Amino acid sequence: xxxxxxxxxxxxxxxxxxxxxxxxxxxxxxxxxxxxxxxxxxxxxxxxxxxxxxxxxxxxxxxxxxxxxxxxxxxxxxxxxxxxxxxxxxxxxxxxxxxxxxxxxxxxxxxxxxxxxxxxxxxxxxxxxxxxxxxxxxxxxxxxxxxxxxxxxxxxxxxxxxxxxxxxxxxxxxxxxxxxxxxxxxxxxxxxxxxxxxxxxxxxxxxxxxxxxxxxxxxxxxxxxxxxxxxxxxxxxxxxxxxxxxxxxxxxxxxxxxxxxxxxxxxxxxxxxxxxxxxxxxxxxxxxxxxxxxxxxxxxxxxxxxxxxxxxxxxxxxxxxxxxxxxxxxxxxxxxxxxxxxxxxxxxxxxxxxxxxxxxxxxxxxxxxxxxxxxxxxxxxxxxxxxxxxxxxxxxxxxxxxxxxxxxxxxxxxxxxxxxx
Amino acid sequence: xxxxxxxxxxxxxxxxxxxxxxxxxxxxxxxxxxxxxxxxxxxxxxxxxxxxxxxxxxxxxxxxxxxxxxxxxxxxxxxxxxxxxxxxxxxxxxxxxxxxxxxxxxxxxxxxxxxxxxxxxxxxxxxxxxxxxxxxxxxxxxxxxxxxxxxxxxxxxxxxxxxxxxxxxxxxxxxxxxxxxxxxxxxxxxxxxxxxxxxxxxxxxxxxxxxxxxxxxxxxxxxxxxxxxxxxxxxxxxxxxxxxxxxxxxxxxxxxxxxxxxxxxxxxxxxxxxxxxxxxxxxxxxxxxxxxxxxxxxxxxxxxxxxxxxxxxxxxxxxxxxxxxxxxxxxxxxxxxxxxxxxxxxxxxxxxxxxxxxxxxxxxxxxxxxxxxxxxxxxxxxxxxxxxxxxxxxxxxxxxxxxxxxxxxxxxxxxxxxxxxxxxxxxxxxxxxxxxxxxxxxxxxxxxxxxxxxxxxxxxxxxxxxxxxxxxxxxxxxxxxxxxxxxxxxxxxxxxxxxxxxxxx
Numbered sequence: 001x002x003x004x005x006x007x008x009x010x011x012x013x014x015x016x017x018x019x020x021x022x023x024x025x026x027x028x029x030x031x032x033x034x035x036x037x038x039x040x041x042x043x044x045x046x047x048x049x050x051x052x053x054x055x056x057x058x059x060x061x062x063x064x065x066x067x068x069x070x071x072x073x074x075x076x077x078x079x080x081x082x083x084x085x086x087x088x089x090x091x092x093x094x095x096x097x098x099x100x101x102x103x104x105x106x107x108x109x110x111x112x113x114x115x116x117x118x119x120x121x122x123x124x125x126x127x128x129x130x131x132x133x134x135x136x137x138x139x140x141x142x143x144x145x146x147x148x149x150x151x152x153x154x155x156x157x158x159x160x161x162x163x164x165x166x167x168x169x170x171x172x173x174x175x176x177x178x179x180x181x182x183x184x185x186x187x188x189x190x191x192x193x194x195x196x197x198x199x200x201x202x203x204x205x206x207x208x209x210x211x212x213x214x215x216x217x218x219x220x221x222x223x224x225x226x227x228x229x230x231x232x233x234x235x236x237x238x239x240x241x242x243x244x245x246x247x248x249x250x251x252x253x254x255x256x257x258x259x260x261x262x263x264x265x266x267x268x269x270x271x272x273x274x275x276x277x278x279x280x281x282x283x284x285x286x287x288x289x290x291x292x293x294x295x296x297x298x299x300x301x302x303x304x305x306x307x308x309x310x311x312x313x314x315x316x317x318x319x320x321x322x323x324x325x326x327x328x329x330x331x332x333x334x335x336x337x338x339x340x341x342x343x344x345x346x347x348x349x350x351x352x353x354x355x356x357x358x359x360x361x362x363x364x365x366x367x368x369x370x371x372x373x374x375x376x377x378x379x380x381x382x383x384x385x386x387x388x389x390x391x392x393x394x395x396x397x398x399x400x401x402x403x404x405x406x407x408x409x410x411x412x413x414x415x416x417x418x419x420x421x
Numbered sequence: 422x423x424x425x426x427x428x429x430x431x432x433x434x435x436x437x438x439x440x441x442x443x444x445x446x447x448x449x450x451x452x453x454x455x456x457x458x459x460x461x462x463x464x465x466x467x468x469x470x471x472x473x474x475x476x477x478x479x480x481x482x483x484x485x486x487x488x489x490x491x492x493x494x495x496x497x498x499x500x501x502x503x504x505x506x507x508x509x510x511x512x513x514x515x516x517x518x519x520x521x522x523x524x525x526x527x528x529x530x531x532x533x534x535x536x537x538x539x540x541x542x543x544x545x546x547x548x549x550x551x552x553x554x555x556x557x558x559x560x561x562x563x564x565x566x567x568x569x570x571x572x573x574x575x576x577x578x579x580x581x582x583x584x585x586x587x588x589x590x591x592x593x594x595x596x597x598x599x600x601x602x603x604x605x606x607x608x609x610x611x612x613x614x615x616x617x618x619x620x621x622x623x624x625x626x627x628x629x630x631x632x633x634x635x636x637x638x639x640x641x642x643x644x645x646x647x648x649x650x651x652x653x654x655x656x657x658x659x660x661x662x663x664x665x666x667x668x669x670x671x672x673x674x675x676x677x678x679x680x681x682x683x684x685x686x687x688x689x690x691x692x693x694x695x696x697x698x699x700x701x702x703x704x705x706x707x708x709x710x711x712x713x714x715x716x717x718x719x720x721x722x723x724x725x726x727x728x729x730x731x732x733x734x735x736x737x738x739x740x741x742x743x744x745x746x747x748x749x750x751x752x753x754x755x756x757x758x759x760x761x762x763x764x765x766x767x768x769x770x771x772x773x774x775x776x777x778x779x780x781x782x783x784x785x786x787x788x789x790x791x792x793x794x795x796x797x798x799x800x801x802x803x804x805x806x807x808x809x810x811x812x813x814x815x816x817x818x819x820x821x822x823x824x825x826x827x828x829x830x831x832x833x834x835x836x837x838x839x840x841x842x843x844x845x846x847x848x849x850x851x852x853x854x855x856x857x858x859x860x861x862x863x864x865x866x867x868x869x870x871x872x873x874x875x876x877x878x879x880x881x882x883x884x885x886x887x888x889x890x891x892x893x894x895x896x897x898x899x900x901x902x903x904x905x906x907x908x909x910x911x912x913x914x915x916x917x918x919x920x921x922x923x924x925x926x
Contacts (some may be wrong), residue, residue, distance in 0.1 A: 042817065066600050134607065134640050136617055137818065156668040180809070181829040194832035202834070205841035208915040209850045218900045218916050219840075223799050225892045227767035235831055237925035242833035292817070295590045297604040344600065348592060352603040383640045 029235040033167065034330050034365065034403045037274055037287040037318075038160060038184060039267070041311070043295030044140065047357030047384070048305060048343055051121055051374075052082055052102045058379035066345040066383040075300055075345045081105040092119045101370065106305045109312035110360075113319065117368040119360060120420035122326035122395055123356030124375045126356035127339060135383070137295070140338030145184040147396050147411045158335050159287040161187035163405035171248050178270035179290035192247055193284070199276065202242075202249045252280030262317060265285065265310040267291045271318040279325050282318010285403065294337060298348035305326040311335075319362060332363040332421065334399060336392070343377060343386055355385030359395055361420055365402065371418045394418055433761075433852045451764055453477055458760060459767045462926050463723050464488070465533030467780035471868065485758055488534035489571060489751035498531040504560070508662045517802055519560035520550070524801055528779050534754065538570035539563070540775065541722050544810060546581045546613055547720045547820035548590040550813040554876060555833040555922045557664035558655075559813050562586035571751040574715060574740075575706035578614055579699045585655040585668050587713045593698075595654045597649070598678030606647035608818055610638055614705045616714035622737045623730035625714040637710050638685070639847055645684040650698050652677030672697075716753070721824040723757060725766040732762040768925040770886075771827050774808035776926060777839065781846065784884045785860040786868045800849075801858040804842045808835065831924065840919055847915040860914060862907045874901035885917040893920065 052060060057079060064076035082102035086095045088216045091114050101121070103110045113119040127143050143149050147159030164174040165187040175185035175192030185192045195202050204219065206212040227233045241344070256276040263269055270289040277284055291311060295306050315333065322328035332352065340357030356375045372390035381387050397407035397415040451459065457477045461468045465488075468476070476484045487494065500522045534712045543566055550559050562584045569577040582589055582605075588594040591605035611617045619627040619635040625636040654671050672695035682689045685704065691697050692808035705711065715737045720728035739756040743749040757763060772780065778801070805811040809830065810821045823832050849859035866872070869880045878897040882889040901913050917923055 134611070134617060134636060134638060134643060135606075136611055138611075138823070139617070176807055177832075180834070181832045191832075192558035194834040202837060204837055208844050211908070211912070214900070215912050215915070218912075219919060222893060222916055222920050224894045225920075226897070227888065227925075229770060229922060229925040231771045231925035232920075232922035234828060235771065236921035238831050238833060238922060239836045242836045245833060246837070248748040261775060294606075295818070297602050311531060346600045346602050348595070348602040349595050350592070350602060353607065379780045411819070 002328055032330055033285055035278060035285050035287070036160060036399055036403060037271075037331065037333045039311075039333065040144070040184075040288070040289055040290045040334045041140065041294050041307075041335055042137075042141065042292035043293055044137065044338040044341055044353055045294040045307075045357055046300065046341040046351050046354075047123075048339075048340070048351075049077070049300070049304060049360045050104055050107075050308060051123065052077060052104070053084065053374050053377065054079070054086060054099055054102050056374075056377045063343045063377060063393060064345050065369075067348050068350070069163075071080075073349060075349055076352070077102075077105055078404075081112075084108065085111040087111065087114050087370075091119070091368040101374070103312075104305060104308050107310035107312040109316035112307075113312075113316055113362060114368060118319075118364060118366050119362045119368045120366050120416070121370045122359040122361065122418070122420070123370055123372045124356045124386070124389030125359045125372060126386075126390070128388065128391055135339060137338050137353075142324070144336040144392060145182060147393055155289065156181065156183065156395050157186045157188060158184035159400065159410050160288075161185045161192070162410045163187075163403050164398050166284060167285060167404070168283075170285075172245055172277070172283060172284055173283040173317065175286040175288075176274075176277065176284045176394060177283070177288040178273055179288060182288050183270065184288050186281055192286075193241075195249065195273060197266075197273045198253075199249055199273040200253045200254070203246055204243070218291065222354075248282070252282060254277055256280045258321070261321060265291075267310055267314040267316060271314055275321050278322065278327050278331060296317060296341070296350050297346070297352060298350035300345070300350045315360070315362060323364075324405060328362045330359060332365055332399065332402065334362075334395070335360045340386055342384065344384065355381055356388045356390075357386075359392075361395070361399075363421075366421050367419065369420070370419050388419070391415070424761075434632050445844040451767055455887055456764060457481065457769065458592075458778055459764065460484075462772075462776075462780065463535075463537075463763075463766075464754070464758060465537055465783075466528060466776065467783050467786055468533075469868070470880065476527040478704045481758070485534075485675055485755050488532070489748065489755060490534040490666045491535040491571060496530055496531045496532055499526045499532075501525050502527070504665065505808070506665070508664055509898060514700050516556055519556040520802060522560065523563045523812060525803070528782050535567060535570050537676070538750065538754070539567045540812075542566045542570055542577065542581075543720070543880070544722070544815075544820045545718065546587070547815045547818055548586045553576055553589050555664075555668070557625045558586045558589070558668055558812070560669075561665065563589045571748065571754070573745070573747050573749045574704055574711075575744075576708050576747075577750070582609060582698045582702050583653075583670060588653055588655055588670065593650055593653055594652045595676070596652045597676045598648045599680065601644070601647040601651055601678065603647040606650060607643045609702070609763050610643070610646075610705055612818060614702070614714070615708045615711040615839065618710070620713040622713055624717040624728075625730060632905060637708070645682050645689075646701055648678040648680070649684070649701050652693070652695075670787050671752075707744070712744075716740055718824045719753065720757065726764055726768050726825050730871065731760060735760060738905075768922070770926050771819070771924055772832060772926040774810040774830055774835070774839070775805055775812065776806065777918070777923070778804055778842065778846070781843070781885070781914075782858070782860070785914060786864045800845065804840045804845060807838055807842050842917075843915050843918040847918070864912050865910065866907075872904055874898060874903050874905050874909075877901055877905060878913070881913055881917055883908075885914070886920065886922050889917075889920075889922065893917075893922070 002249050061076040065074040067073055084095055085103040085107055086098035088100045090099045127140060129148055133139060145158050161175055167174055173192050177185055177194045178197055181194055206215045208215055227236055256279045258272050258276050261272040274287045294307060321330055336359055337357055339354055341351035341354040345351050375386035375389060393411050394415040397411055398418055398421050400407040400410055400421045454477055457473050460481055504522060530536050550556060553559055565584055566579050569580050591608055592602045593605035596602045617637055617813055619637045621627055629635045652672050654673060656669050656671045658667045671809050674693050677693045691700050713733060717733050736753060736756055739753050743752040755819055802811055815821055846858060847860055869877055875898055878894060878901050882894050897913055901909055
């Protein structure tokens with residue numbers, strides 16, 4: 001009989017029984033803890049065209065209009081197009097009376113979310129020392145995923161994985177990625193579950209011959225034999241973990257089909273499965289999803305609005321679904337992106353790598369509004385980028401605290417609460 | 422079974438760095454056959470047992486010498502389809518045909534070292550069809566990469582940088598000053614040549630007085646280099662219906678930035694005659710950090726994800742020795758294969774997903790043995806897509822994975838997905854019109870020359886697991902029985918392709 005415990009003994013005999021006996025009770029205790037769903041907007045989202053500072057529309061228009069007249073082409077939205085999505089720091093003020101900011105015209109669903117008072121907009125969030133950093137995607141993403149800065153080429157543990165290191169795991173562990181392996185979910189001791197959506201197909205395909213039961217037995221047997229290489233051992237560990245999780249994932253998939261969930265984008269696929277896992281009591285506290293491609297160096301008007309529309313729709317649907325199922329009370333969704341983009345558009349009508357951008361935090365535990373100061377559109381950093389007013393680690397710190405973690409231990413510094421949660 | 426067990430079990434093996442640990446101690450000395458099998462997995466897409474024996478008899482040195490000169494190897498028949506020469510209704514008769522041609526060639530060509538480097542450079546100089554839009558332009562890009570795969574790095578870099586696919590992918594197409602698009606300037610340095618940080622010859626980072634890594638270039642350098650490379654445009658000839666020749670790169674002097682250009686601390690005289698890209702790329706190719714940056718990545722893809730500083734600096738010396746030679750990369754690859762650390766890396770890294778599939782099709786006879794009895798078609802592209810490594814569709818500018826992070830391609834999702842991919846390959850039959858890539862059991866039987874289960878099991882173990890372990894062999898023999906059917910053999914192959922040790926390269 002091959003099971004995880006036998007394989008474990010074969011690989012080194014770590015004593016497991018006491019923790020096993022503790023785990024059921026621990027999982028129950030874990031059920032009501034804050035769940036964080038982190039969404040990476042990969043490529044570096046242009047915050048300036050996501051949340052437009054209406055109060056500085058003139059500066060905005062000038063920056064976003066690279067060609068001299070009479071060319072007249074611009075990346076700037078018109079004030080008329082922005083008006084329906086206008087908002088103020090106070091979320092209760094309707095668009096018609098708002099004059100501080102506006103979501104991009106396609107983000108009507110985001111405006112709906114903002115009106116609920118459960119969406120926080122973090123303005124001017126970014127990476128420190130960006131003037132010394134050649135604005136690398138890799139560095140930007142790694143900073144956000146790990147909660148560290150200037151980490152070079154080494155992928156360390158992620159802030160979400162570390163936060164959950166000491167949390168008793170649920171039936172499927174503490175973390176799950178719906179978009180491949182990510183350092184975000186690596187803690188000091190564990191790499192979590194990865195599901196390639198849809199979760200309904202998370203399983204072994206035995207359809208090689210007409211004797212699938214024979215295949216299954218041999219597959220389980222050969223997959224658990226001692227390996228001859230470190231790589232084989234690694235692969236075996238992953239495979240055994242997948243096999244151990246399969247049953248629970250299948251059960252949740254069958255009992256929580258979410259048939260009415262609309263699948264308009266890849267992000268919808270990811271968030272639907274996360275919703276099903278939450279609804280199904282998977283006990284996972286940290287989720288990762290991803291949406292791209294925000295690296296809009298050229299023809300930005302062709303690409304970014306579509307992405308923002310998808311994002312807005314996906315967030316509204318996800319949050320509404322969780323609310324309808326009565327499982328939203330402890331769920332917090334946050335977005336992060338490599339960096340913002342250059343405020344001045346280039347002549348390809350795109351924007352190059354920049355500085356500060358915006359992040360969104362959404363959920364029942366969130367106090368909606370605008371946090372942080374929107375960066376100046378007149379005074380830039382040494383690379384002519386928007387200056388950061390909120391260190392990204394400050395956002396992470398508040399989320400870590402909400403999850404019961406120790407931000408000083410994980411981030412290496414202490415931050416005052418921004419107050420959104 | 423509790424989740425706690427899973428967490429600790431995985432945690433003990435999947436370290437925080439997500440890098441598969443190398444052997445703590447040197448592995449036992451390799452047999453002559455294992456040495457060849459190791460070399461052929463790393464420097465080619467592996468080979469059948471018969472081919473392994475042939476290399477064993479001829480010697481590794483002879484194989485390397487021949488593979489280093491691909492022009493001397495007959496490559497006829499390595500692409501099974503005739504590429505289209507006429508557009509149909511302004512579109513393409515088969516959108517996938519160009520990508521299919523590349524995949525077919527990688528599997529079937531006897532120029533295997535070139536093919537393996539072709540894959541490496543396609544990963545390194547990652548370009549995506551989704552942005553390029555035109556599969557024929559992508560095919561042209563691949564042909565340029567292939568032609569230069571074993572040549573001189575600076576020449577390769579210049580060739581790639583001037584390709585229409587690259588110009589489109591990273592926005593140097595129709596790039597004009599004075600507010601230039603910085604995309605290609607930045608990524609051509611960070612990802613394609615010299616790296617973000619200044620490196621010593623052993624690829625360790627040079628540290629500044631503040632204790633931080635020294636940056637290899639500044640944002641100002643990026644901006645100036647972007648301006649230096651303005652003036653290019655990809656032009657499609659509307660009167661030319663040949664999808665492979667109707668595009669060209671034109672240079673427009675009026676679009677080139679004519680102001681003063683200063684980068685890398687020096688005022689540069691960038692020519693305004695269509696060689697601007699070459700001017701910049703030649704400077705970048707010979708920067709001090711380029712050799713360790715490129716060498717480390719070569720070692721990480723061909724040998725080990727954790728090359729020793731000595732290994733890197735030894736190969737960097739070879740890189741410099743042949744810096745201006747037309748066969749610089751071939752010389753470097755030969756030095757890598759001959760280095761003592763090469764054999765120490767036996768089974769010491771994971772296979773890329775695409776390697777798993779290509780190797781299985783070359784190790785098993787029949788469909789991919791160059792007999793042209795099967796066209797590896799769209800179904801193979803689907804399988805690669807299912808494993809997350811369809812060649813013309815990299816997930817980002819970082820390609821499918823970053824060097825040193827191959828273990829990121831192995832997770833609970835892919836561990837299960839690959840069972841389906843291998844099921845498709847091993848269960849398909851020649852008569853199945855929907856699955857045109859398969860392992861030909863009839864040919865396999867002929868090559869084995871015996872219907873006995875134990876003989877077949879031993880053959881498969883040698884072909885797929887370098888012989889494997891007695892315990893693995895016992896499972897396989899039990900599964901196959903005394904006189905296995907074709908289905909049994911298909912099932913046995915599937916079992917071995919999913920065995921954890923098959924994941925080791």
